[in-house]
Amino acid sequence: MNGAQDMGGIHGFGQVTPEPNEPVFHAEWEKRAFALTLAMAMPGQWNIDMSRYARENRPPAEYLAMSYYQLWFAALETMLKERDLVTDDEIVVGHSLHASKPVKRTLTPGDVLNVLHRGGPTERETNTQAAFKAGDRVRARNINPVTHTRLPRYVRGHVGVIERVIGCHVFPDSNATGAGENPQWLYIVRFAGSELWGPNGDPTTAVSVDAWEPYLEPA
Amino acid sequence: MRVRALETVLTEKGYVDPAALDLLIETYEKNVGPRNGARVVAKAWTDPAYRARLFKDATPAIAELGYAGRQGEHIVAIENTPKRHNMVVCTLCSCYPWPVLGLPPVWYKSAPYRSRAVSDPRGVLKDFDVTLPPDTEIRVWDSTSEIRYLVVPMRPAGTEGWSEEKLAELVTRDSMIGTGLPKSPKDLK
Numbered sequence: 001m002n003g004a005q006d007m008g009g010i011h012g013f014g015q016v017t018p019e020p021n022e023p024v025f026h027a028e029w030e031k032r033a034f035a036l037t038l039a040m041a042m043p044g045q046w047n048i049d050m051s052r053y054a055r056e057n058r059p060p061a062e063y064l065a066m067s068y069y070q071l072w073f074a075a076l077e078t079m080l081k082e083r084d085l086v087t088d089d090e091i092v093v094g095h096s097l098h099a100s101k102p103v104k105r106t107l108t109p110g111d112v113l114n115v116l117h118r119g120g121p122t123e124r125e126t127n128t129q130a131a132f133k134a135g136d137r138v139r140a141r142n143i144n145p146v147t148h149t150r151l152p153r154y155v156r157g158h159v160g161v162i163e164r165v166i167g168c169h170v171f172p173d174s175n176a177t178g179a180g181e182n183p184q185w186l187y188i189v190r191f192a193g194s195e196l197w198g199p200n201g202d203p204t205t206a207v208s209v210d211a212w213e214p215y216l217e218p219a
Numbered sequence: 220m221r222v223r224a225l226e227t228v229l230t231e232k233g234y235v236d237p238a239a240l241d242l243l244i245e246t247y248e249k250n251v252g253p254r255n256g257a258r259v260v261a262k263a264w265t266d267p268a269y270r271a272r273l274f275k276d277a278t279p280a281i282a283e284l285g286y287a288g289r290q291g292e293h294i295v296a297i298e299n300t301p302k303r304h305n306m307v308v309c310t311l312c313s314c315y316p317w318p319v320l321g322l323p324p325v326w327y328k329s330a331p332y333r334s335r336a337v338s339d340p341r342g343v344l345k346d347f348d349v350t351l352p353p354d355t356e357i358r359v360w361d362s363t364s365e366i367r368y369l370v371v372p373m374r375p376a377g378t379e380g381w382s383e384e385k386l387a388e389l390v391t392r393d394s395m396i397g398t399g400l401p402k403s404p405k406d407l408k
Binding site for chain 1 (some may be wrong): 221222223224225227228229231232233234235236238239240241243244246247248252258287288289290291292293295310311312313321322324325326328329330331332333334335336337338339340341343346347353354355356357358359360361362363364365366392393398
């Protein structure tokens with residue numbers, strides 16, 4: 001979706017302000033929101049692409065006014081409610097009022113380190129051949145889906161070069177809507193700064209994105 | 220308050236175990252952080268065979284040191300050279316190599332960084348007090364998939380014969396994102 005999350009190239013946000021000796025978390029609630037989000041991935045009620053879509057799918061003004069963990073927490077509530085795991089009246093009173101829905105599994109303390117260490121690899125086996133090879137010129141397609149996509153607006157319509165063929169990976173555009181993993185070839189595609197930003201670009205810079213094959217066409 | 224209320228609801232329903240939440244928090248507050256990445260970089264600086272493995276396929280090379288898993292399932296290591304400086308961003312959210320750098324700082328997730336890193340990387344570097352020669356190519360990597368990038372900065376001059384442990388002290392978090400440079404030997408004194 002062409003939402004506020006797609007920030008590459010927007011003007012007016014000002015300077016980057018690094019915080020010296022920054023703590024990992026800035027408040028107790030951030031810790032719990034972070035941990036709840038990770039732990040609730042375990043029951044398998046959604047995938048990472050659905051989580052990202054739940055975070056970005058809101059009015060731009062609202063997205064920009066929220067801190068990062070506020071977005072995570074809001075998305076967690078949204079997904080829990082959509083799947084009837086939690087209801088509004090329960091959130092208001094802060095207690096369970098209705099029977100739990102059966103879930104496949106939950107995260108136990110004994111599992112935590114193994115689950116983190118295993119992660120969630122997204123590479124999949126395939127019988128298909130990659131359409132592009134390193135050095136090929138490609139154009140990022142001009143697509144504007146209202147659903148989740150990982151093709152940023154600032155590269156759409158622009159010509160780049162395949163720098164590396166990565167492998168066949170879960171396709172977020174499908175995975176986010178529940179249409180399945182639909183694995184696709186994934187590439188690192190490099191664009192010249194002047195190609196992306198025209199005369200305002202710095203000719204000594206180049207930018208790459210990771211792009212799945214359906215985002216690309218030969219150029 | 221709202222977070223605490225939701226935690227209570229989810230705990231009562233049996234979906235989460237607060238002890239597991241505590242362990243998740245402790246892991247990322249205390250155990251997983253940029254010291255991991257610094258060890259990888261220092262090893263790459265001193266061990267040519269390791270360096271070759273790291274640039275060929277970073278995920279197993281990093282796993283040799285025990286770092287693997289969530290948000291680091293597919294890592295690519297990128298090499299700074301006198302001609303090319305690398306910088307990593309996630310314009311769409313906050314993708315970051317957790318096993319080697321820990322959780323991302325607020326600025327990495329912020330609108331100023333995500334918007335300008337791709338269109339004005341030299342300007343962003345200036346915000347970090349980093350100025351590179353005008354003919355150094357700046358290469359920005361936007362992490363739009365599950366690939367996670369680790370920048371391997373150049374080994375500082377004057378560190379010949381140093382041990383891996385001592386070299387690791389020079390490797391800053393920002394030098395592995397590309398918004399900073401490693402410390403120099405005189406910074407340690």
